[in-house]
Amino acid sequence: MDRPIQHIVIVGGGTAGWLTAGVIAARHKARMASGFKVTLVESPNVAIIGVGEGTWPTMRTTLEKMGVSETEFFRHCDTAFKQGGKFVGWTTGAPDDAYYHPLMLPHGWSQVNLVPHWLQDARGRTFSAAVCPQEAICEEGLAPKTIATPEYRGLANYAYHLDAGKFASFMQKHCTQKLGVHHVLADVTQVKQDESGDITTLVTGQAGEITGDMFVDCTGFRALLIEKTLGVGFKDCRDVLFCDTALAVQVPHESDDAPMASQTIATAQSSGWIWDIALPTRRGLGYVYSSDHIDEEAARAELARYAGTQAEARKIPIRAGHREMFWKNNCVAVGLAAGFLEPLEASAIMLIELSAKIIADQLPARRSVMDIVARRFNEVTHYRWGRIIDFLKLHYVLTQRTDTAFWRDNVDPASIPERLQDLLRLWKYRAPWFLDEFDRLEEVFPAASYQYVLYGMGFRTEVDLADNGASATLASRIMEENAAMAQKMRANLPKNRDLVRKIRDHGMQSI
Amino acid sequence: MTNIAIVNAHAHRDLQVKAKASPAFDAKHFVAVIVAEFPLLAVQCPILLSKDAETGAFVCGAVLGFAQNENLFLTQDGWQGYRPLTLQRGPFYTVGEDLAIDLDDARVGTDAGEPLFSPNGEMTPYLRGIINAMQELRPGLERTKRFIETLMNLKLIEPIDISLSFDDGSQHELANLYTIDREALRALPDAAVLDLFRRGYMQLIYLMIASLKHVPLMAERKNKQLTAGLASAPAWG
Numbered sequence: 001m002d003r004p005i006q007h008i009v010i011v012g013g014g015t016a017g018w019l020t021a022g023v024i025a026a027r028h029k030a031r032m033a034s035g036f037k038v039t040l041v042e043s044p045n046v047a048i049i050g051v052g053e054g055t056w057p058t059m060r061t062t063l064e065k066m067g068v069s070e071t072e073f074f075r076h077c078d079t080a081f082k083q084g085g086k087f088v089g090w091t092t093g094a095p096d097d098a099y100y101h102p103l104m105l106p107h108g109w110s111q112v113n114l115v116p117h118w119l120q121d122a123r124g125r126t127f128s129a130a131v132c133p134q135e136a137i138c139e140e141g142l143a144p145k146t147i148a149t150p151e152y153r154g155l156a157n158y159a160y161h162l163d164a165g166k167f168a169s170f171m172q173k174h175c176t177q178k179l180g181v182h183h184v185l186a187d188v189t190q191v192k193q194d195e196s197g198d199i200t201t202l203v204t205g206q207a208g209e210i211t212g213d214m215f216v217d218c219t220g221f222r223a224l225l226i227e228k229t230l231g232v233g234f235k236d237c238r239d240v241l242f243c244d245t246a247l248a249v250q251v252p253h254e255s256d257d258a259p260m261a262s263q264t265i266a267t268a269q270s271s272g273w274i275w276d277i278a279l280p281t282r283r284g285l286g287y288v289y290s291s292d293h294i295d296e297e298a299a300r301a302e303l304a305r306y307a308g309t310q311a312e313a314r315k316i317p318i319r320a321g322h323r324e325m326f327w328k329n330n331c332v333a334v335g336l337a338a339g340f341l342e343p344l345e346a347s348a349i350m351l352i353e354l355s356a357k358i359i360a361d362q363l364p365a366r367r368s369v370m371d372i373v374a375r376r377f378n379e380v381t382h383y384r385w386g387r388i389i390d391f392l393k394l395h396y397v398l399t400q401r402t403d404t405a406f407w408r409d410n411v412d413p414a415s416i417p418e419r420l421q422d423l424l425r426l427w428k429y430r431a432p433w434f435l436d437e438f439d440r441l442e443e444v445f446p447a448a449s450y451q452y453v454l455y456g457m458g459f460r461t462e463v464d465l466a467d468n469g470a471s472a473t474l475a476s477r478i479m480e481e482n483a484a485m486a487q488k489m490r491a492n493l494p495k496n497r498d499l500v501r502k503i504r505d506h507g508m509q510s511i
Numbered sequence: 512m513t514n515i516a517i518v519n520a521h522a523h524r525d526l527q528v529k530a531k532a533s534p535a536f537d538a539k540h541f542v543a544v545i546v547a548e549f550p551l552l553a554v555q556c557p558i559l560l561s562k563d564a565e566t567g568a569f570v571c572g573a574v575l576g577f578a579q580n581e582n583l584f585l586t587q588d589g590w591q592g593y594r595p596l597t598l599q600r601g602p603f604y605t606v607g608e609d610l611a612i613d614l615d616d617a618r619v620g621t622d623a624g625e626p627l628f629s630p631n632g633e634m635t636p637y638l639r640g641i642i643n644a645m646q647e648l649r650p651g652l653e654r655t656k657r658f659i660e661t662l663m664n665l666k667l668i669e670p671i672d673i674s675l676s677f678d679d680g681s682q683h684e685l686a687n688l689y690t691i692d693r694e695a696l697r698a699l700p701d702a703a704v705l706d707l708f709r710r711g712y713m714q715l716i717y718l719m720i721a722s723l724k725h726v727p728l729m730a731e732r733k734n735k736q737l738t739a740g741l742a743s744a745p746a747w748g
Contacts (some may be wrong), residue, residue: 147567148687506566511668511689 002207002368005213006035009202011188011225013216015164016335016352018171019062022257023356025179029364032180037429039182040175041202041210053284054082054264054346055159058105060152061352065409070151071507076170078163078279081262082303083134083156087346089268091220091457093401096489099456100481101124101345102134103157105448107485108478115431115451117461117475127455130479140490141259143499149416151508155489159346161264161402184210191229198330198367199225213367216359217333223339226323233340236321240415242406243272243342244320247313249301250282260497262408266344267306268399270294271406274306275343280500285496286316288342293406316344320419322384322385327374330367339385344395347388347444353444355381384444390420391445397424398457425452431461442501480506515604521633523612527624528601530637532590536618539685542595545651546658546715548573551593553718556584557725560659560668562687569659569668569689571615574726575741577675577683583729583736596644596651603641605649654717658712665703667695667716674737675730679737 003035010021017040025038063073073079083100091097106114122130129135135154137144144156163249175181186204194200204208217225226232232382238244253260265276269278272289294302296315304310322339326332334355341347358377397416413421425430432447432454454461468475494502516522541561544552549571552558557574573595575582584591588602590664602616612619625637662668669692673685699707707713 081571146564148562148564149567324748333745502566509562509567510663511670 001382002366005215005364005370007039007212008214008216009041009210010038010040010114010216010218010362011202011336012220012335013040013172013183014168014218014220014335015057015171015349015419016220016337017042017216018168018175019219019349019352020218020334020356021181022171022179023062023353024056024360024363025175025181027360029036029179038180039183039184039186041184041204041207041286043187044185044206045187046220050411053161053164053273053279054343054349055162056346056350056353057157057159057469058350058353060158062357062405064152066174067178068115071503073160073170074424074500074503074508077167078281080161080260080279081144081161082161082264082346083138084264086134086138086261086265087268087395087453087456088265090266090271090273090395091398091400092267093403097453099450100135100138101130101456102128102132102138103159103450104132104134105446106131107133107482108474109448110434112471112478113431113433114476115433115455115461116468116477118455118470118480119431120465120468128277128452129486131482133482133489136486137493138261141491141496142493143262143496144493146492146494146498147499147502147506147508149508150511155493158262158386161279163279167475182314183372186210188224188419191225193229193329199229208302213330213332214364214370217331217337220336221289221324223333226326226328226337227329227381230295230328230331232328233324234319234321236319237341237389239322240389240417241258241320241342241396242292242415244298244318244407245291245296245320246286246288246316246318246342247296247299248284248288249303249307249311249313250284251307251309251311252263252282253278257497259495260500262496264346268304268401269306269319271299272491273344274303276306276399280497280504286343286360287313287381288344290406291340293404293409300428304453309419327354327377330370332374332377334359338381341385341388341392344392345445347420349393350444351384351388354384354444355503386417386419387444390417393417393420394450394453397456398459400458423450427459427461429462431455441462513613515606515611516614517609517611518627518638519604520604520628521632524628526612526619527621528612528627528637529618529620530601532585532594532598534585534628535595537585537590537598538580539581539598540581541572541574541578543570543572543597544595545655546571547651547654548593548595549715549718551567552595553722555592555725556722557728558719558722559671560662561687562689564746568665571646571655571659574685574688574729577685577730578671583733590666591708595621596648599644599648603645604644610645613693642685658715660713661707661710662691662716665695665699665707667692667699669695673726677730677734677737679692679717681737690723691716693720 008024010017021038021040028036084100086098086100088098104418117128118130137156138217144154144158178184186207188202189205190203192201193198199215215225260278267274271294272285274285285297287308289299303313320341321334326338335352344361362373364373396410399407434447532596549558559574561572563570590646602613602619623626626635627638629635648741667691671688671690676682
């Protein structure tokens with residue numbers, strides 16, 4: 001059963017399939033002359049779900065490494081800038097209740113933990129504004145860079161909002177034309193396995209048999225290979241994250257030059273929350289809710305009130321959870337086939353990128369060493385799903401809202417993972433910082449993200465005044481630097497809407 | 512406001528233009544230039560690239576000073592050396608194939624300048640000079656754009672930081688400037704080198720590289736200006 005891994009077959013042509021194909025093909029391009037091959041099999045009859053219109057800053061590196069022009073990406077995917085998340089109404093539900101989770105680390109991150117200093121004397125500033133310029137930039141509708149900033153570089157850290165459907169076609173073109181990925185349009189009718197359980201062959205209706213050395217399941221909720229063929233189970237996490245349904249709708253901007261937010265806005269509702277993502281051409285809205293707490297009729301009404309329109313929303317069932325195992329035999333699941341969580345922190349596409357990166361970087365040379373890589377992949381991917389679930393839950397457990405059962409049920413200790421409960425106890429006496437609890441090289445959410453949510457939502461950590469005294473001078477200098485930086489950026493950055501238009505008109509330079 | 516009109520011997524017979532360099536219009540530290548001007552500029556100032564603030568597109572330009580609106584070539588005795596075409600053109604434009612003038616430009620009047628036409632209605636040498644300059648500028652901008660595109664495609668452009676300190680304690684940093692990446696140039700394959708040479712681009716590239724030597728020379732000139740007052744001061748001052 002030992003053989004070289006030369007032919008990677010990816011099944012499914014959505015965001016997950018094409019991103020994975022692109023990352024693997026770009027990383028192993030040099031080997032293609034000596035027989036290495038990436039094939040993507042896509043059904044001509046299955047519609048793409050198109051989850052997630054928000055990415056993480058990781059997407060910049062992912063695209064750059066694949067040789068994608070950022071200008072072309074803006075022109076073909078209705079791309080816009082994303083500089084973080086704004087959470088409205090999560091803490092108290094009062095009219096002025098909002099906080100930011102920006103994409104930049106607190107200023108001076110590695111030098112001093114600013115949390116205790118901010119807690120001691122906030123001087124009327126929110127935590128995020130005191131330590132990072134991005135809240136100010138977002139509130140004024142500014143872009144993270146100028147037209148003179150080279151592709152993929154930013155003056156402020158940024159990710160993207162994009163049209164997922166257009167992104168899949170864009171990636172398809174790039175993968176097949178520039179990266180040598182073979183594209184097969186065919187329905188898989190049968191999956192053949194050898195006696196060890198390894199997948200050997202896909203029998204297709206239109207393209208005959210396709211053999212391969214390794215298979216990537218990107219078939220979305222169908223989970224054709226990982227579940228239907230290999231029988232890997234699903235670990236539900238609805239006991240932690242209650243939302244199980246999304247209602248999605250698109251609304252036009254008020255006018256062609258209406259301001260365009262560069263932050264994902266997540267507004268708390270009676271039994272869930274509404275995402276609001278601005279693309280140049282439209283806004284995408286969606287109510288993610290718990291059907292145990294509200295019926296569809298009432299949810300539609302809440303969404304319509306937010307959207308200011310009666311437009312018919314598309315209903316998408318959400319099954320919160322993930323595979324019990326992600327890589328089994330010679331098959332690895334990526335994207336929705338691996339699992340799904342509510343898009344509160346845009347983790348879906350980011351997880352695809354991270355998974356594709358491990359697969360590409362650690363691609364086993366031969367079948368005999370694949371199980372070693374698979375074990376490591378499963379271990380790290382499990383860890384990541386766990387941390388994402390913890391982090392999403394954090395947004396709910398800090399609420400002070402008691403107006404509906406949804407919010408009351410969310411703070412029930414029985415629904416809070418033990419690890420998170422421990423951390424919350426710990427953080428009462430010491431604010432998370434740097435590598436304290438999150439020490440992996442590629443941690444999905446660094447301690448900084450926890451800081452933004454904790455202190456954005458009014459969490460209190462006891463302040464040791466004596467300890468603060470030791471770093472007071474440094475801390476106040478860094479916060480002054482941050483204020484100066486914010487002021488400078490506000491003076492120099494263009495409006496988000498204007499820059500996106502300029503990029504479409506003139507393009508960005510490569511240097 | 513602008514009020515652009517096609518130049519015409521009848522209507523503009525009495526028009527005069529203040530053509531001499533003046534602080535109001537020439538006090539610029541970076542001026543866009545075309546490739547045909549490189550040989551004239553390379554003997555007096557650095558030729559670098561910069562990005563247009565509106566479009567982000569690269570332009571070639573002459574560095575004339577080290578601070579915003581500082582032009583070391585503009586002295587009390589007028590312009591010293593070669594004056595780039597975009598400054599020479601003054602209030603003139605091209606509309607289609609015609610020469611046009613902005614009648615609202617402060618340099619345009621009926622006295623104290625260069626007449627466009629002689630009393631008998633013939634074009635003056637000044638106007639002829641302007642027409643020549645405009646005829647050179649328009650295709651020159653296209654040629655310069657193609658030159659820059661070639662540099663981009665071959666990845667021959669790199670950012671350059673120029674920071675200078677002067678004897679009066681002042682410091683200047685010039686941002687948003689780019690020059691030829693000499694290492695990338697040396698690493699070019701033979702075919703690309705030959706192509707650059709045949710298209711006349713190799714000479715332009717070396718003129719740009721050589722022109723960098725004017726940075727210290729111009730800085731020294733500026734330093735002399737700054738310390739001219741100090742030198743005459745008492746030694747203990």
